[in-house]
Amino acid sequence: MVDSTPILEGRNIEVKRGGATLLNIPSLIIQKGEILSLIGPNGAGKTTLLQSLSYLSKPLQGEIFFKGERVNSNHSAFEYRRKLAMVFQEPLLFDTTVFNNVASGLKIRRMRRSEIHRVVMEQLDRLGIGHLSQRSAKTLSGGEAQRASLARAFAIQPELLLLDEPFASLDPPSRESLIEDLERILRQTRTTTIFATHDRLEALRLSDRIAVIKQGEIVQIGSPEEVMNHPIDEFVASFVGVETVIKGRVVRGSGGTFVVSVSGQEIEAVGEAHLEEIVTLCIRPENVTLSIHASKEATSARNAFWGKIAKITPLGLYQKVQLHCGFPLVAYVTNQSLQDLSLTEGKEVKASFKATAIHVVRRQEK
Amino acid sequence: MKFDIFELVGNQEKVMDLILEGIKKAFYLLITFDPEVMKITLLSLQVSGTATFVSLLIGISIGVTIALSKFPGKRIVVSLINTGMALPPVVVGLFVTIFLWRNGPLGFFGILYTPTAMIMAQTVIATPIVMGITLAAIQQLPQKLRLQILALGATRLQMVWILIKEAKLPLLAAVMAGFGGVISEVGASIMVGGNIKGYSRVLTTATVMETSRGNFDIAIALGIILLLLAYFINLILTQIQQRERPR
Secondary structure, eight states, X not given: OGGGOOSEEEEEEEEEETTEEEEEEEEEEEOTTOEXXXXXXXXXXXXXXXXXXXXXXXXXXXXXXXXXXXXXXHHHHXXXXXXEXXXXXXXXXXXXBHHHHXXXXXXXXXXXXXXXXXXXXXXXXXXXXXXXXXSBGGGOOHHHHHHHHHHHHHHTOOSEEEEESTTTTSOHHHHHHHHHHHHHHHHHHOOEEEEEESOHHHHHHHOSEEEEEXXXXXXXXXXXXXXXXXXXXXXXXXXXXXXXXXXXXXXXXXXXXXEEEETXXXXXXXXXXXXXXXXXXXXXXXXXXXXXXXOOSOOSOOEEEEEEEEEEEEOSSEEEEEEEXXXXXXXXXXXXXXXXXXXXXXXXXXXXXXXXXXXXXXXXXX | OOOOHHHHTTOHHHHHHHHHHHHHHHHHHHHTTOHHHHHHHHHHHHHHHHHHHHHHHHHHHHHHHHHHOOOTTXXXXXXXXXXXXXXXXXXXXXXXXXXXXXXXXXXXXXXXXXXXXXHHHHHHHHHHHHHHHHHHHHHTXXXXXHHHXXXXXXXXXXXXXXXXXXXXXXXXXXXXXHHHHHHTOOHHHHHHHTTOTTTTOOHXXXXXXXXXXXXXXXXXXXXXXXXXXXXXXXXXXXXXXXXXXXX
């Protein structure tokens, strides 16, 4: 059983401020080598959870176990802090050279100078900022500063790495290249990591598991596919990126499929549901196909609706198309398709999607 | 050269003469290393330097402690310290005199009218200045910086040391302000030091005395020395403050 001891376990963690509960986590277990993303909107409690787990700000209540040992006294909290590293949204570099910044955690541990030099240069090269080692930290760009901050964290070879939205204030190109590098380093070092973000794509990319946080509580935790494709409720669904979330009433049902009436339109979905039950349908925009001909060909898409394009938003590699077909519907199309179909706002198009592409969320019984 | 103050009123030529004479005299006193002036200058440096040093020890340690701790009534304490930054030297002189008076609570030390008493008074003046600037300097550092330092594995003492290093620019300003406050102060020094020749006479008290006697040339000379002194001390501190700021 020794091997299965989780590297970190939190039990009954509770944080309150001014009577309001900021955090209430009955249980959270992180296995060695795992990358767990905490995803949730701003103010959901991601930062508070990270700070409680790291014991940087002591939670009001609760127990933290690091490798099975409880962190409680000041001494054990200090020993625990020496084994972890944390990177914040702001780089929080010291007013000195990049080299000295990256060396700071090692100097605090009184490592020998020659050793420090080796470790620091290694980390700087790993993050691609070796040439900046003698520069003042004040003069770095946002991306470079965050790289220095990550190098400083990796330099102490932490057993647990806590990242608090480290890319949130970076411009898209530096963010992209930094995520790439971080992903590579994390795979190499297999550092156990807890990564807070409000960007589902970042989470999807880096994590082995995703925990969705809402108002201080973990509402869903599981593998990225599980969370993305089977959101437990509307909040998770809308947050992890199922752009179309609609409510409807079940009007017919038989043999594993049922029909939901949504403002006059009928949508067919797969699953079991009671007649007259109110259900929530989640449709991922990448599963919606657009066409401009009333084609007679039979397709496997059970649902097809004519609608008017309300809005087209470019999202880089693809375009987000918002439709009105009695209910709102969002589709992603490539730039090429947008041109080929000459889609413009106000144009009538046919949107189709398979019954199996719909994720149905049934109301929990009260 | 003696002047009657009433002769000077409305007599601009004489005033100009006076200033020129003062500057000449000042240079003369300086280049000849006039022993009297040297002694006064040295004592000024000694008293104000020691007072600044002591006030740094007290002001920085208490200032950092208050900045880093949370307690009810913190705002009141901070506002008291900020008020203390404008403490009138005469008031400090008055209270230090009362305390050190033969029958006062600290009278048994028998140190009234000594340089030690002057150091005490000047320390009382400089400490709130240093403390107030330290407090502001530490508080203006980002809140998360403390967490970051702790997350790097620092002990509490290491954290405080790193924070002080991060605030080194405003802290050097605190040194300058503290020293500037006491080297130029006259009220307290004259009250608790007594301006005793060759013993407790410093640049400011001597300037006051020479002016009141009508020895404007010596007074101007002392004033210029005081200014030069303040300038060089601050020049050195500024050099430290602004040096090796890497690109």
